Amino acid sequence: MTTPLLTPVGAKRSLLPLLFFVVLFLGTGLYLQSQGVEYAFYQLPGHVAIIPALMLAIYLHRAPLTQSIDVMITGASNHNIITMCIIYLLAGAFASVATATGGVDAAVNAGLSLVSADWLLPGLFIIAAVIATAMGTSMGTIAALAPIAVSLATQADLEPALVAGVLLSGAMFGDNLSMISDTTIASTRTQGAKMSDKFKENIKIALPAALITLVLYIFLSSDGAVITHQAVNWSGVLPYAAILILAIMGLNVFVVLLLGVILAAGQGALFADYNIGNLGQDIATGFSNVQEIFILAMLVSALSEFIKQQGGLQWIASHIQLVANSLKLAGNKAQQLAIAALAFSSNLCIANNTVAIVLTGDISKTLAKQHHISPKRSASLLDIFACVSQGLVPYGAQALLLGASFGLTPWQVVSQSYYCMILFVVAVTIILLRKSTHTSTPAGHIITSHA
Numbered sequence: 020m021t022t023p024l025l026t027p028v029g030a031k032r033s034l035l036p037l038l039f040f041v042v043l044f045l046g047t048g049l050y051l052q053s054q055g056v057e058y059a060f061y062q063l064p065g066h067v068a069i070i071p072a073l074m075l076a077i078y079l080h081r082a083p084l085t086q087s088i089d090v091m092i093t094g095a096s097n098h099n100i101i102t103m104c105i106i107y108l109l110a111g112a113f114a115s116v117a118t119a120t121g122g123v124d125a126a127v128n129a130g131l132s133l134v135s136a137d138w139l140l141p142g143l144f145i146i147a148a149v150i151a152t153a154m155g156t157s158m159g160t161i162a163a164l165a166p167i168a169v170s171l172a173t174q175a176d177l178e179p180a181l182v183a184g185v186l187l188s189g190a191m192f193g194d195n196l197s198m199i200s201d202t203t204i205a206s207t208r209t210q211g212a213k214m215s216d217k218f219k220e221n222i223k224i225a226l227p228a229a230l231i232t233l234v235l236y237i238f239l240s241s242d243g244a245v246i247t248h249q250a251v252n253w254s255g256v257l258p259y260a261a262i263l264i265l266a267i268m269g270l271n272v273f274v275v276l277l278l279g280v281i282l283a284a285g286q287g288a289l290f291a292d293y294n295i296g297n298l299g300q301d302i303a304t305g306f307s308n309v310q311e312i313f314i315l316a317m318l319v320s321a322l323s324e325f326i327k328q329q330g331g332l333q334w335i336a337s338h339i340q341l342v343a344n345s346l347k348l349a350g351n352k353a354q355q356l357a358i359a360a361l362a363f364s365s366n367l368c369i370a371n372n373t374v375a376i377v378l379t380g381d382i383s384k385t386l387a388k389q390h391h392i393s394p395k396r397s398a399s400l401l402d403i404f405a406c407v408s409q410g411l412v413p414y415g416a417q418a419l420l421l422g423a424s425f426g427l428t429p430w431q432v433v434s435q436s437y438y439c440m441i442l443f444v445v446a447v448t449i450i451l452l453r454k455s456t457h458t459s460t461p462a463g464h465i466i467t468s469h470a
Contacts, residue, residue, distance in 0.1 A: 030330030032079060036322060037331075037378070040072035058419055065371060066315040069322060076325040087325075094324025095317040100377075102208060104316055107309045109276035110155055110199045115305030116280050116298065117154070117258055120287025125255025139177065140236035143168060144189040144438075148229070151193025153259035155200040157409075157417055160190040165424035172425075183421040184435025185236060187410055190417065192229050192438055195406040196221055199262065199276060201312055201373045206402040209380025210387065212394035220399040224449055228442040235437055254290040258282040312373055319377050327381060351390035355450045358383045358397055359404040366408035371415075375405045403446050410439030 044065055051059035077087040094100075143164075151160040164186055172182040194200050198214050207217050262279040280302065287293030325331075342357065361383060366375035379401065387397035409415050413429035418436075422429040 030334040033076075033326045033329035033331035034334070035079065036072040036076035037326060039075055040069050040322070043071060044068040064311060064315075065374060066311055066318060069315065069318045073318065073322055076322055080325060080329070090324055090328060091321040094321035094327075097320050097324070100208075100316055100320040104313045106199075106204045106273070106276070107201055107313050107316070108306050109273065109280070110201070110204075111307075111309035112302040112305035113199070113258075113262070113276050113279040113283060114154055114156060114159055115308060116287075116301045117283040119297065119301045120255065120283050120293045121252060121291045122255045122258055122283055122287075125252040138237070138240060140181070140185050140240045141233050143182065143185045144192075144229075144233060144236055147186050147189025148193040150259075151190045151200075152197045153193075153262070155194070155197040155203075157187075157190035157194035158420065160193065161186055161417055161420055161424075164190075165421060169425055179425045180427055180431040180435050181239065183425045183427060183432045184437060187417055187421055187432060187436050188232060188438030191406050191410040191436075192225060192232075192442075195402055196225055199279075201309075202376060202402050202405060205316070205373050205376040205380070206398040206405075207394075209376065210384055210394040210398040210401065212398040216395040217398045217402070220393075220395040221402060224399065224403060224446050225442065228438060228445040231441050231445070232438040235441075252291065254286050257286055315371075315374060316377055319374055323378065323381060351392050352450055352453075354386050354390040355392060355396070355400060356447070358386055358392070358400045359446070359450070362401045362404040363408045366405045367412060372402075372405035372409040375408070376401050400446075400450075403442065407439045407443045407446070410436045 044063060047063040047068070048059050051062050056062060073091065077084070077091070080087045080090065082090075147160055147164055150164070151157050154160055165183075168182050168186055169179070172179050194202065196218060197203055198218065203214060203217065206212070207214050258279055261282055262275050265275045265278065284293065284295060284298050288295045358379075361379040362372075362375055365379050366372050383397050383401055384394075386392070387394065409417065411433050412418065413433050415429075415433075418429040418432045421427070421432045425432070
């Protein structure tokens with residue numbers, strides 16, 4: 020029996036800045052939404068809302084200002100966070116260059132050329148899934164497809180909310196699996212897992228849910244009008260296909276993204292009249308596009324460092340473990356559900372699945388280590404349940420954009436987000452049914468709280 024891990028006195032107090040951040044961000048959004056402000060939850064950006072929380076954390080640290088600033092810098096400069104942020108920059112650069120060279124339009128038209136009117140719903144789901152997997156962004160996918168989907172819904176006389184839900188479902192499926200998605204980057208870096216391993220673990224849960232969703236969309240499909248699309252530039256699809264294949268093969272993500280930028284620029288120059296002189300400017304635009312998540316990831320890590328050093332994470336982990344143990348489930352199933360609940364509930368508050376993963380990464384890694392949950396498994400659970408939550412919150416960026424594009428309320432959009440609903444059921448079912456080989460914490464290790 021090892022010595023119980025004690026949480027320091029005042030550990031609960033260290034969580035107040037995080038709670039303040041959530042209340043400030045969520046409260047402002049709810050108030051502005053009640054006033055009819057468009058994109059209410061994005062009027063106060065997360066990377067601005069967190070600054071008062073950091074000020075409170077410094078005050079509660081009760082140490083000389085220079086020491087508190089050192090703690091903040093230590094957190095912001097965490098190795099995993101800096102690595103993650105550099106990957107964000109490269110992913111942003113690839114997305115920007117691919118867009119400038121016509122890669123997004125090529126991928127969209129390639130998908131539409133393969134869809135018949137009778138299979139519009141499942142076809143759109145697959146197109147959105149493929150594009151989101153290749154681009155690594157649900158928002159980018161929705162932005163590219165929404166204008167086309169609005170026209171298709173009119174042509175085929177389909178319910179707009181249903182078509183919006185199809186796009187949201189496909190985009191969240193692809194974003195969840197993508198090798199260059201910020202959620203994949205965040206979940207694998209925080210859990211110490213390989214991207215290829217996480218993908219293989221993730222698809223065991225996501226693919227059955229996607230297949231069930233496809234069957235549902237086939238059932239909901241009906242005869243429709245002829246779908247029109249532009250000529251397909253197949254060369255524009257090659258960079259997306261290349262980075263997807265290379266990433267699945269396990270090639271270093273830095274190399275994959277750099278090759279993606281080079282391939283996108285090369286095919287644009289050769290086949291799409293792309294001015295290679297604009298490459299530097301397009302890369303800079305890509306960097307700018309990820310600036311918010313870059314800054315927010317660093318500041319969230321800085322805030323987490325205060326919580327970590329003062330025992331807040333230990334306090335949370337101990338109470339989660341108490342709840343998990345009370346479930347009396349075999350092996351580490353309760354702890355897997357705890358990791359899932361952490362990601363899901365955090366995203367409900369933040370409405371940003373990447374930030375939710377970063378916030379809960381350390382706690383989840385602690386639970387995973389103590390209960391022999393593999394890094395790829397904990398990374399997969401974090402990404403899946405943050406994805407589910409993001410696809411169901413009406414104040415999320417995805418639902419807001421689709422609502423604006425289709426002339427719907429965000430509530431109408433998320434009410435048709437069938438994939439996310441099905442993924443939740445499938446994921447929980449697999450956790451409960453999968454055989455577990457571990458029945459106790461390693462070496463009798465337990466956590467107790469004396470906060």
